[in-house]
Amino acid sequence: MNRLIKFLLILTTLALALSACGQTTTQQQSAPTPQTVRETVTVRETVVVPAEKVTVRLSGWASSPAETALLESLLYKFSVENPDILVKYEPITGDYKQVLLTSIASGTEPDIFYVDIFWWLELAANDALLPLDDLMAASGVSRTEFIPSLIDAFTYEGKTYGIPKDFNTLGMFYNKALFDKAGLAYPTDDWTWDDLREAAAALTDLSDPNKPIYGFCTPPDPGRFPVFVFQNGGMVMNGDYTDVLLDSEAAVKAAEFYASFRAAQIGALPSDLGEGWQGTLFGKGQCAMVYEGGWLIPYLRDQFPNTQYGVVMPPAGPGGEGNLIFTVAWGISANTKNPEAAWKVVNFLTSEASQKTVLESGFALPSRQSLQNSDYLKNNPNSAAIFNGSFFGARPFFWGVVGSDVNDQMSKALERMFKENQPAPEAMKQAAESIRRALR
Amino acid sequence: MRTKSDRRKLFEALNGYLFISPWLIIFIIFSLISLGYAVYLSFTEYNLLRPPRWWGLEGYQRVLEDELFLAKALPNTFKYVLIVVPIQTFLSLVLAFAMDQNLRFQRFFRTIFYLPSVTSSVVISLIFIWIFAPQGIFNQITGLTVNWLDDPRTAFYVIMGMNIFTTSGTLMLIFLAGLQDIPLAVYEAAEIDGANGLQKFFYITVPMLRPVIFFVVTVGVIGCFQVFDQIYVMTAGGPLDSTTTITYLIYKWAFRDTRIQMGQASALAVILTLIILMVTLLQRRVIEGSGSGAER
Numbered sequence: 001m002n003r004l005i006k007f008l009l010i011l012t013t014l015a016l017a018l019s020a021c022g023q024t025t026t027q028q029q030s031a032p033t034p035q036t037v038r039e040t041v042t043v044r045e046t047v048v049v050p051a052e053k054v055t056v057r058l059s060g061w062a063s064s065p066a067e068t069a070l071l072e073s074l075l076y077k078f079s080v081e082n083p084d085i086l087v088k089y090e091p092i093t094g095d096y097k098q099v100l101l102t103s104i105a106s107g108t109e110p111d112i113f114y115v116d117i118f119w120w121l122e123l124a125a126n127d128a129l130l131p132l133d134d135l136m137a138a139s140g141v142s143r144t145e146f147i148p149s150l151i152d153a154f155t156y157e158g159k160t161y162g163i164p165k166d167f168n169t170l171g172m173f174y175n176k177a178l179f180d181k182a183g184l185a186y187p188t189d190d191w192t193w194d195d196l197r198e199a200a201a202a203l204t205d206l207s208d209p210n211k212p213i214y215g216f217c218t219p220p221d222p223g224r225f226p227v228f229v230f231q232n233g234g235m236v237m238n239g240d241y242t243d244v245l246l247d248s249e250a251a252v253k254a255a256e257f258y259a260s261f262r263a264a265q266i267g268a269l270p271s272d273l274g275e276g277w278q279g280t281l282f283g284k285g286q287c288a289m290v291y292e293g294g295w296l297i298p299y300l301r302d303q304f305p306n307t308q309y310g311v312v313m314p315p316a317g318p319g320g321e322g323n324l325i326f327t328v329a330w331g332i333s334a335n336t337k338n339p340e341a342a343w344k345v346v347n348f349l350t351s352e353a354s355q356k357t358v359l360e361s362g363f364a365l366p367s368r369q370s371l372q373n374s375d376y377l378k379n380n381p382n383s384a385a386i387f388n389g390s391f392f393g394a395r396p397f398f399w400g401v402v403g404s405d406v407n408d409q410m411s412k413a414l415e416r417m418f419k420e421n422q423p424a425p426e427a428m429k430q431a432a433e434s435i436r437r438a439l440r
Numbered sequence: 441m442r443t444k445s446d447r448r449k450l451f452e453a454l455n456g457y458l459f460i461s462p463w464l465i466i467f468i469i470f471s472l473i474s475l476g477y478a479v480y481l482s483f484t485e486y487n488l489l490r491p492p493r494w495w496g497l498e499g500y501q502r503v504l505e506d507e508l509f510l511a512k513a514l515p516n517t518f519k520y521v522l523i524v525v526p527i528q529t530f531l532s533l534v535l536a537f538a539m540d541q542n543l544r545f546q547r548f549f550r551t552i553f554y555l556p557s558v559t560s561s562v563v564i565s566l567i568f569i570w571i572f573a574p575q576g577i578f579n580q581i582t583g584l585t586v587n588w589l590d591d592p593r594t595a596f597y598v599i600m601g602m603n604i605f606t607t608s609g610t611l612m613l614i615f616l617a618g619l620q621d622i623p624l625a626v627y628e629a630a631e632i633d634g635a636n637g638l639q640k641f642f643y644i645t646v647p648m649l650r651p652v653i654f655f656v657v658t659v660g661v662i663g664c665f666q667v668f669d670q671i672y673v674m675t676a677g678g679p680l681d682s683t684t685t686i687t688y689l690i691y692k693w694a695f696r697d698t699r700i701q702m703g704q705a706s707a708l709a710v711i712l713t714l715i716i717l718m719v720t721l722l723q724r725r726v727i728e729g730s731g732s733g734a735e736r
Contacts, residue, residue, distance in 0.1 A: 098695045105488040119698050126489035271590040274574035403698035415680055419592070437507065 054341045055086045057110035059100070062091040067363050071349075074357065078348045085341045104128050107335065111342045115162050115331035117153055117398050123331070124161040125401075130332040131159040135343040150367045153396035154329045162329025163350045166364030168293035169323045169389030170227055171311040171382070172196075178203055178213065178288040187289075189385070191315035193231070193257065196289070200266040203288040214268040216261050217278040217287040220414035222407035223397060224291050226324055228254040230393055233319025236410075241400025242439065246410065247425075247432035250319065255424040257317075259417045269418060283307050293326060294365060294386045311382040313389050321393035327367070365390075405438040482706035492703065499707035509708065512681040513689040516596065520685060521664040521719075524600050529656055532608040533649075536615030537641065550616075557609040565673040568602045592682035595675050599683060602670060607663065611656050618652035619645070654727045658720055665716050686712050 058075070062068045068091060075087050090110060092099045097119060103109040104123075115123060123129045136143070143151050146164060154162035174187055182202045187195070200215025218224075226236050234250025237243070245251060261267025270278045273286055279296050281287040283304030290296075291314055300307055314323060330346040332339060348354060355366035360376050365387045371377070377384040399406035409431035416422040416430075457464070482499055484492035503509055539550055556564060571578050572588035579585060588594045622645065630640050646653075668687040671677060677684040677692065684692075686708060694705035 095695070101488040101695075101700060122487070122698060122700070123489065126487065128489050271587060272574070274576075274587075401699045404696060405698075412680055415678075419590075419679070434507070 053084050053086055054338045055088060056112060056336070056338055056342050056345060057088045057090055058112040058345065059090045059092050059110040060114040061096040062093060064363075066361075070358065070361050070363065074349060074354050075345075077354075078345060081348075082344060085344060087345055104333075109333050109335070111333055111336040111338065112330055112345055113333070114165075115154070115329050117325070117327045117329070117396050118403055120154060120162060120329065120331065121156060121398070122401060124156045127334055129161045130334045130336065130339060130342075131161060132163065132332065132343065132346075133160050135339065136160065139343070139347055141347060145369065146367050147369055147390055149325055149390055149394055149396065150327050153325065153327060153398060162331040163346055164327050164329045164367035165350060166355075166358060167325055167327035167367055167390065168295065168365060169325055169386050169394050170224065170291045170293055170314055171386045171389060172314050173282055173290050173292055173296060173309050173311050175282065175285055175288045176308040176310060178285060186310055187312050187315070189313045191312065193315055193317045196315045197261070197266075200261055200289065201264070204266040206265070211286060212268075212273070213285065214266065214273075214287055216267040216289045217270060217281060218258055218261050218267045219270050219278055220411045220418060222410040223324065223326070225255070225258055225410060225414060226395075226397075227291060227314055227322050228258050228317065230322025230324075230395060231314070231317025231319055232257070232322075233317075235395075236406065237399050244406065244432045244435040244439070246406075246413070246435070247429045252425050252428050254317070255414070255417065255428055258414070259424060262418060282309070294383060297382060298362065309382075311385040313385055313392060323389045323392060323394035325390055325394045325396045327396065402435060402438045406435055409434050478706045478709055481703055482710045484703045486702040486706075487700040488702060489700075495703055499703045500711070502704050503708045503711060508681065508684065509686075509689060512684045513686045516683065517665060517667075517685045520596070520600060520667060521661055524603055524664050525657060525660045528604045528608050528611060528660055529653070531604065532611035532656070533615050533646075533653075535608060535612040536619055537645065539612065539616055540619045550612075553612055554609040556606040559606075561606065561669045562673050564602060564606055565670050568598065569674055572598050589675055590679055592680040595679055596683045599667075599670050599674060602674075603664070603667065607660065611660065614656055615649065615652060618649045622648045650727065654724065657723060657727065661719055661723065662716055665712065665719075686715075 060071070072089060075089055078087060079085070096114070097116070100109065100113060109128075115129070120129070143160060147167070150164040150167055151160065154160060154164060172187060172191075176186065179186055179199075184199055184202055187199065196216065203213065203215035205213040229236060229246075229251045232250045232254040234248055234254060235245045236251070238245055262269065262272075268287070270276060270281055270287075273281055275281050278287055278290045279292055279299055280303075282290045282292070282296070283300055285307065297311075300309065313321070316322075330349060332342045332346065336342050350367065352368055352370060355368050355371060356374065356376075358364055359366045359371060359374065362380075362383070365383065372387065377387055413422075413427040413431035417424055417427045422430075481492060483495055483497070485495045485499070486492040535553055539546060539553075543549070569589060570576055573579075574585070574587045574590075576588075578588070586594060588598050626644055626648070627640055630644055635643065666687055667685055668691065671683050671685060671688050672691070675683045677688045690705045690708050690712070693701045693708070
C-alpha cells in the first residue's frame with residue numbers, strides 16, 4: 001500500500017511540475033508574439049507562388065517518334081523560359097479527330113491541340129476554337145509574318161482560329177536513274193503539261209512484265225487530282241464553299257488529261273501495281289514521276305536510300321501554276337481556363353527560333369515567311385521546291401463543310417473513269433450532283 | 441414461418457444479384473444506358489460540338505431518303521446476309537457431320553477448322569489482303585490477274601468468303617455439340633429399316649438438329665447484319681461503295697465525315713436493330729413452324 005501511495009505522490013508532483021513548466025514556457029513565449037506572427041505570414045507568401053503555376057494540356061497526333069522527340073525538346077525549352085506554366089503533352093494515337101471530337105463533346109478536351117486544314121472549320125463554326133486575334137495583338141504578332149496562303153486558310157469570318165505550325169505542298173519527284181536511262185534532261189520548274197506527257201511516254205518501259213515501269217502515276221486521290229484542276233484554271237468549290245465546280249469545263253478537261261496517262265499506257269494507278277501508295281512505287285523505280293509532298297523525302301531516305309531523285313514544282317497547265325497546301329495549325333480550345341498561358345505556348349512553338357529548329361530537323365516546312373531565305377532551304381533544293389510551291393497558285397486542301405463528301409466523290413469519279421471507262425463529263429457531273437445533294 | 445421463408449427468399453435473391461452484380465453494373469452502364477442514349481440521339485441533331493437538338497423524325501427521314509443507304513448500304517447488307525448465312529450454315533453442318541464420324545486425325549482437323557475463329561478478325565483481314573493482292577498468292581496460283589479488292593465486282597465476294605472461312609469453325613463446334621445429343625438408338629433403328637447414310641443425314645440428323653440450326657442461323661444473321669471490322673480494314677466501304685454496309689455507313693456518318701451526323705447515324709442504328717429483330721422473328725416462324733413440333 002505504502003509503495004502505491006508513494007508512487008502516486010511522485011506521479012502527481014511530476015505532473016504538477018510538468019504543467020508548471022508548460023505554463024512558464026507559454027508565458028515566456030508570450031512576449032515576442034508579434035514577431036512570430038509576422039514570420040508565419042512571410043512563409044505563407046512564399047508558398048503562394050508555386051500555387052499560381054498554371055497547367056495547360058497540349059495534344060497532337062504522333063506521326064513519328066523523332067517528331068515527338070522534337071516537340072518534347074521544344075516544350076522543355078519553353079518550360080525553362082516559363083517556369084510558371086506547366087505544359088502537359090498528351091499525344092493522341094489512333095483516330096485523332098474522333099478522339100478530339102468526343103473529348104470536346106464531354107468537355108475534357110486539351111487546351112491546345114492540332115487542327116487539320118481539312119476539318120478545322122467545323123470546329124470554328126461551332127465555337128469550339130478560340131479566336132486568336134486579340135492575343136496575337138497583345139503580344140505583337142502579326143498575321144503578315146506567316147505565309148499568306150497558310151494563315152488565310154485558318155481564317156473564318158475575319159478571325160484567326162489557328163497558327164499554322166508547318167505545311168507541305170506537292171512537288172514533282174523524278175527518278176534520276178530512269179531519266180538518264182531514257183536519255184532525257186532532268187525536269188525544271190518551267191515544265192508544262194506537254195513536257196510532262198512527253199516525258200511520261202519516253203520513260204515508260206513495259207518490257208519486263210514482272211517489273212513494268214510507268215512514266216507517271218495517277219492515283220484516284222483527292223489529294224493529287226485538284227492540282228490539275230487548278231492548273232487548268234478551274235476550282236473544286238466556289239469562293240464561299242456553297243457550290244461545287246467539278247462539272248465545269250476546266251475541271252472536266254483536267255480530269256480527261258489526268259486519265260489520259262493510264263489510257264495511253266504511260267501512266268498507272270498504284271493499285272494496278274499492287275501498292276496502296278505511289279511513294280513505294282517511286283522508291284522501287286516503277287513510277288518515274290510522282291506528285292508527292294515533303295513526307296516522301298524521309299520515307300525514301302529510310303526505305304530506298306539508293307534511289308536517286310530530284311524534286312521540282314508541278315508542271316504548269318494551260319491555266320498556269322497550281323498546287324495544294326496541306327497544313328496543320330495549333331488551335332486553342334474555346335473552353336480553356338488559361339487562354340493567355342495557352343497562347344504563350346502556341347506563340348513559342350510557332351516563333352521563328354522554334355520553326356528554324358523544326359526546319360533544320362528536316363521533318364516539315366516552316367510557316368514563317370522570314371525563313372524562305374534560310375541556309376537550310378538553300379542547301380536542300382528538294383525541300384525548297386516544296387516550300388516555294390506555296391507561292392505559286394497553291395490553294396489549301398479544304399472544301400468546306402462537305403469536305404469528306406467532295407473527297408469521296410472526287411475519288412469515285414476518277415475510279416469510275418479508270419475502272420469503268422466512264423467519260424469524264426459524265427463522271428464529274430455525277431460527282432457534282434452528289435455533292436450538291438450533300439450541300440442542301 | 442411464412443415470414444421466415446419470405447426473408448430467406450429475399451436473402452437468396454439479394455445473394456443472386458450480388459453475384460451477378462459485376463456483369464449487371466457493366467451491362468447497365470455500357471449497354472443499357474448507352475443504348476437508351478443512342479435511341480434518344482436518333483431523334484436529335486447532334487454534331488458532338490454543340491449539345492443535341494431535338495429533331496423528331498427528321499433524322500429517320502434523312503436516312504430513308506439517303507442515296508448511299510438506299511442504293512448501296514441496304515442492298516449490300518441483305519446480299520451479304522443472303523449469301524453468307526446459308527453457305528456458312530451448310531458448310532459448318534457438313535464439317536460437323538464429318539467430324540462426328542470416327543475419322544483419323546479428327547482432333548487435328550477440328551483444331552485446324554476452329555483456328556480462324558480464335559484469330560483476330562483484323563489479322564485475318566490483313567492476311568486476306570495479301571492473299572488477294574494483284575501479285576498475291578491467289579493470283580499466282582490461279583494465274584489470274586484480277587485486282588480482287590480494288591475491283592467493285594469482286595471485292596465484296598472476297599470479304600464474304602473470308603467471313604465464311606472464319607465463322608464456320610465456331611458454328612461447326614455448336615453443331616458438333618448438337619450432334620452428340622442425338623441418341624444413337626435412332627440411327628440404329630433407321631439402319632434396321634434400311635436407311636443409307638444420306639437418308640440418315642436428311643431424315644434424322646437435320647430434323648433432330650432443328651433447334652441448333654435455329655440458333656446457328658440466328659447468330660449468323662445477326663453477325664452478318666453487323667459486319668464491320670473486316671470492311672473497315674480491307675476496303676473502307678470501297679471500291680465505289682461496293683462494300684458499304686449499314687454498319688459501315690453508321691460509322692461513316694458518326695465519325696468519318698467532315699460534318700458529323702451523330703443523330704442520323706443513331707437513327708440508322710435503331711433502324712438496323714429493328715431490321716434484325718424482324719428478320720429474327722420471321723425466321724423463328726419459318727424454322728420452328730415448318731417442323732411437326734419435333735422439338736417438343
